[in-house]
Amino acid sequence: MAVDAQPTDTHLDADGDVIVTEGLTKVFEGRGGPLRAVENLSLRVHRAEIFGLLGPNGAGKTTTVEILEGINKSDSGKVSVLGLDPNRDSTQLKERIGVQLQTAALYPNLTVVELIDVFRSFYKHSLPTSQLISEYGLEERKTGLTKELSGGQRQRLSVALAMVNDPELIFLDEPTTGLDPQARRSLWDRVAALKAEGRTVVMTTHYMEEAEQLCDRVAIMDHGRILELGTVDAVVSGHFKERSVRFATVPAFDDAHLAQLRAVTRVAHETDETVLYTTDVPATIGDLERLGERVGAKNLDVAVKRPTLEDVFLELTGRALRD
Amino acid sequence: MSRFTRGLLPLTIANVKSYVRDRGALFWTIAFPVLFVVLFGSLFSGGTTKFTVGWVDQDQSAAATSLRQGFAAVSLLDLKDANQDDALAQMRDGKLDAVIVVPAGLGTALSSTGSTSTPFQLILYTDPSKQSASGTVQQVVAQVVGGINQTLSGKPPELAVQPQTLQTQNLTNAAYFVPSILAMALMQLGVFAAIPLVAQREKQILKRLSATPLARSTLVGSNVFTRLLIAVVQTLIIVGIGAVLFGVSVLQPLAVAALVVLGAVTFVSIGYVIASYARTEDSANTLASVVQFPLMFLSGIFFPIAFMPQWLQPVAAFLPLTYLGDALRQTMVGGAAYAPLYIDVLVLAGWLAVTFLISARYFRWQ
Numbered sequence: 001m002a003v004d005a006q007p008t009d010t011h012l013d014a015d016g017d018v019i020v021t022e023g024l025t026k027v028f029e030g031r032g033g034p035l036r037a038v039e040n041l042s043l044r045v046h047r048a049e050i051f052g053l054l055g056p057n058g059a060g061k062t063t064t065v066e067i068l069e070g071i072n073k074s075d076s077g078k079v080s081v082l083g084l085d086p087n088r089d090s091t092q093l094k095e096r097i098g099v100q101l102q103t104a105a106l107y108p109n110l111t112v113v114e115l116i117d118v119f120r121s122f123y124k125h126s127l128p129t130s131q132l133i134s135e136y137g138l139e140e141r142k143t144g145l146t147k148e149l150s151g152g153q154r155q156r157l158s159v160a161l162a163m164v165n166d167p168e169l170i171f172l173d174e175p176t177t178g179l180d181p182q183a184r185r186s187l188w189d190r191v192a193a194l195k196a197e198g199r200t201v202v203m204t205t206h207y208m209e210e211a212e213q214l215c216d217r218v219a220i221m222d223h224g225r226i227l228e229l230g231t232v233d234a235v236v237s238g239h240f241k242e243r244s245v246r247f248a249t250v251p252a253f254d255d256a257h258l259a260q261l262r263a264v265t266r267v268a269h270e271t272d273e274t275v276l277y278t279t280d281v282p283a284t285i286g287d288l289e290r291l292g293e294r295v296g297a298k299n300l301d302v303a304v305k306r307p308t309l310e311d312v313f314l315e316l317t318g319r320a321l322r323d
Numbered sequence: 324m325s326r327f328t329r330g331l332l333p334l335t336i337a338n339v340k341s342y343v344r345d346r347g348a349l350f351w352t353i354a355f356p357v358l359f360v361v362l363f364g365s366l367f368s369g370g371t372t373k374f375t376v377g378w379v380d381q382d383q384s385a386a387a388t389s390l391r392q393g394f395a396a397v398s399l400l401d402l403k404d405a406n407q408d409d410a411l412a413q414m415r416d417g418k419l420d421a422v423i424v425v426p427a428g429l430g431t432a433l434s435s436t437g438s439t440s441t442p443f444q445l446i447l448y449t450d451p452s453k454q455s456a457s458g459t460v461q462q463v464v465a466q467v468v469g470g471i472n473q474t475l476s477g478k479p480p481e482l483a484v485q486p487q488t489l490q491t492q493n494l495t496n497a498a499y500f501v502p503s504i505l506a507m508a509l510m511q512l513g514v515f516a517a518i519p520l521v522a523q524r525e526k527q528i529l530k531r532l533s534a535t536p537l538a539r540s541t542l543v544g545s546n547v548f549t550r551l552l553i554a555v556v557q558t559l560i561i562v563g564i565g566a567v568l569f570g571v572s573v574l575q576p577l578a579v580a581a582l583v584v585l586g587a588v589t590f591v592s593i594g595y596v597i598a599s600y601a602r603t604e605d606s607a608n609t610l611a612s613v614v615q616f617p618l619m620f621l622s623g624i625f626f627p628i629a630f631m632p633q634w635l636q637p638v639a640a641f642l643p644l645t646y647l648g649d650a651l652r653q654t655m656v657g658g659a660a661y662a663p664l665y666i667d668v669l670v671l672a673g674w675l676a677v678t679f680l681i682s683a684r685y686f687r688w689q
Contacts, residue, residue, distance in 0.1 A: 094535055094536045104528055105526035115337075117333065118337045121330045121333035122329065122532075145344075161531075
């Protein structure tokens with residue numbers, strides 16, 4: 001009998017993957033009825049990859065990450081992190097993961113060394129404080145109070161705190177938000193080094209450039225669902241076969257003519273630029289220049305752009321990523 | 324190493340360091356009670372307060388003389404014999420705080436056997452504009468007369484007057500204030516105890532900590548231990564100042580130590596209830612202030628509860644600080660009891676149990 005019994009076994013075939021979820025769902029009781037923060041979410045994160053979770057605020061990224069970290073419980077679906085069930089074995093799991101929270105403050109009246117030492121005391125196994133201090137470039141400030149650190153130093157410290165237990169899997173929450181370009185690049189180097197050390201990184205970010213630079217694969221989320229998942233190139237080219245050819249708008253051109261140029265699929269206007277979407281960039285540009293000569297518009301300042309994640313994002317969600 | 328003890332000591336040390344480096348918090352918990360002790364101790368350093376009371380004996384019987392002895396035995400009162408006109412004139416000049424008149428006929432009234440239909444009336448003049456003096460004298464007179472009536476009921480009318488114990492019995496002001504201020508300091512320490520946790524919740528530090536293997540019980544435990552350590556330091560400072568500046572010594576050090584721990588833990592638990600109902604650090608601070616002021620003024624900290632208006636006294640009987648102050652006074656300086664010591668302890672333990680359950684149920688971690 002009992003053939004149709006719901007399997008209580010949440011075991012997933014991880015197949016060497018660090019994170020596996022299947023049909024993960026989390027519902028919050030909100031004021032306007034239940035809010036499905038995460039809905040039927042399935043993904044896999046491979047070992048030693050940098051995985052980006054992208055989406056606007058309220059997309060469900062934070063809830064998803066909290067479930068994976070074992071600080072929030074899922075309502076249904078299967079989840080396995082480092083071969084453990086975060087709902088059940090969260091204490092064991094927390095020994096082996098590192099978490100950085102962008103919004104989390106630090107104990108303001110402790111020094112850098114004191115704070116790292118306190119965090120080390122929470123774990124069975126931890127890295128030496130001096131190693132963390134030097135790896136994250138905090139030597140100069142190691143006896144300074146954390147409230148006196150610069151934004152970049154604070155961010156490096158919060159990543160260093162995520163590393164105290166020498167974790168196999170690290171969650172980074174918008175690690176470079178609010179940093180100047182130089183500080184951002186230096187943190188990118190650190191994140192790339194984590195991957196080189198064989199660690200797996202799951203990061204959320206608002207910066208497309210960051211995702212394109214760092215992430216092996218990305219998932220774009222909105223309304224608790226994954227809209228797109230894959231390498232940055234695959235995600236972009238899956239959506240846009242065309243490139244865009246842009247130039248400062250010339251009044252003598254009319255759209256009907258432009259649309260008839262070779263390989264042009266669509267004509268658009270953005271502020272004072274004309275945008276031609278094309279499947280063959282050289283053919284379109286050749287035709288465009290000939291058209292220019294005919295109407296006496298020379299030296300068109302033409303730029304060719306490949307679409308970015310931002311474009312994909314805009315198309316998928318109708319919102320810019322930073323909204 | 325059990326899960327509870329892992330991280331407990333380092334986190335407690337970190338809490339203490341954070342606390343000591345926060346000058347504002349340090350001022351409120353250490354300097355403020357010290358200022359209170361010194362200020363109140365000095366203001367009232369005249370030792371025992373005495374009230375000068377005019378004694379007008381219009382009866383001149385043996386009973387009246389016994390009655391006078393009964394009143395004279397009350398150390399708070401300093402009797403001055405006079406006739407009624409002189410006594411009232413001196414009271415108007417401020418030389419007397421009150422006047423007691425024994426009308427003629429007391430002796431005959433008391434010696435007549437069988438119950439009299441109306442009780443014999445003593446006349447007491449007090450000055451309503453001097454509230455504390457008039458209140459105390461009224462209390463004392465009522466107490467002495469009550470004592471006499473008890474002695475008289477069913478017994479031969481022998482006037483051996485026994486003054487009853489009174490809240491204001493024989494304590495110097497410093498001896499009253501030192502345990503009071505200690506109780507107040509423990510109360511303040513407690514009601515504000517959970518504010519660091521609320522702040523940490525607001526600043527997402529709690530969330531960050533929840534992503535580590537640190538147990539919540541360890542987090543709360545280290546917060547409570549931190550408060551207890553501060554309570555011990557506060558106690559030593561307040562008791563030390565009391566001993567050095569005002570000669571107030573501690574009668575039962577062990578009992579006082581136990582009461583300091585019980586009191587601190589009880590008020591910390593009350594602080595956690597406050598934190599359970601406050602969303603932000605600011606609202607928790609406001610709520611804690613709202614809680615601390617009635618506790619401060621209605622619990623017999625600055626003046627004995629007997630001096631409070633009648634209708635407010637039941638409020639004092641409900642407040643935990645009343646019992647902590649009373650218990651500390653009894654064990655430190657041996658003052659008159661508001662309630663027996665075991666009642667004080669039971670009431671505090673009751674508050675602790677109830678508030679612990681409430682905060683364990685309602686404290687929000689996220």
